[in-house]
Amino acid sequence: MEFRAHVDKLVGASNWSKWKRQAELLLCHHDVHELISGDRVCPVLAEDATPEVTVLYEKSRKSFMKDDSLAQLVLVGSMDDANVELTATCDSAKSIWEKLLSVYEQSSGQWLDRLMEQFFRSEKDGDDDVVTHIAKLQKNFSELNDELKRVAKITLPELLLMSRIMSTLPSEFFEFKSVWDQSLLRSGQSIS
Numbered sequence: 001m002e003f004r005a006h007v008d009k010l011v012g013a014s015n016w017s018k019w020k021r022q023a024e025l026l027l028c029h030h031d032v033h034e035l036i037s038g039d040r041v042c043p044v045l046a047e048d049a050t051p052e053v054t055v056l057y058e059k060s061r062k063s064f065m066k067d068d069s070l071a072q073l074v075l076v077g078s079m080d081d082a083n084v085e086l087t088a089t090c091d092s093a094k095s096i097w098e099k100l101l102s103v104y105e106q107s108s109g110q111w112l113d114r115l116m117e118q119f120f121r122s123e124k125d126g127d128d129d130v131v132t133h134i135a136k137l138q139k140n141f142s143e144l145n146d147e148l149k150r151v152a153k154i155t156l157p158e159l160l161l162m163s164r165i166m167s168t169l170p171s172e173f174f175e176f177k178s179v180w181d182q183s184l185l186r187s188g189q190s191i192s
Helices: 013-029 035-036 053-074 081-086 095-106 108-121 129-153 159-166 171-186
Strands: none
Touching: 013 035, 013 095, 035 053, 035 108, 035 171, 053 095, 053 129, 108 129, 129 159
């Protein structure tokens, strides 16, 4: 059975997160993710290498170069023309990845601030149904907790997510919100 995957084209910051996840999954599928992470590097031949070691080195180097070419094809093949141009001077999958990270990733502090602002300022988009709205809040909450865990070794309680969901529901959910608040008050928890 042939495997086919579709990775959206990287067009910029607007789809960076989604593209990054898709690209990393595809690189993992092809067993070349360790090339962009730096866990696998091109072998180096020692100056005093024996002929047998030199033969092994050439074989290992050839395998590395083939895998690096595959990783570069995955990355470049899933970028728009502007991003291909941006990475045109890169000579390895790792250098392409690092260039994209430098352009689209923010520092941990900036990223954490952005995630918090996004979570606490989010409102239901008029075009979204309630399920889509809640899914967006859950995704943002998960990303926020992942970053908090990484940076500060803490996470936010699920009650905060529930509170945010309830506070962003439209007015037609007023009765539901009232019942929810009452049940939390009876259980000794408050979302206010």
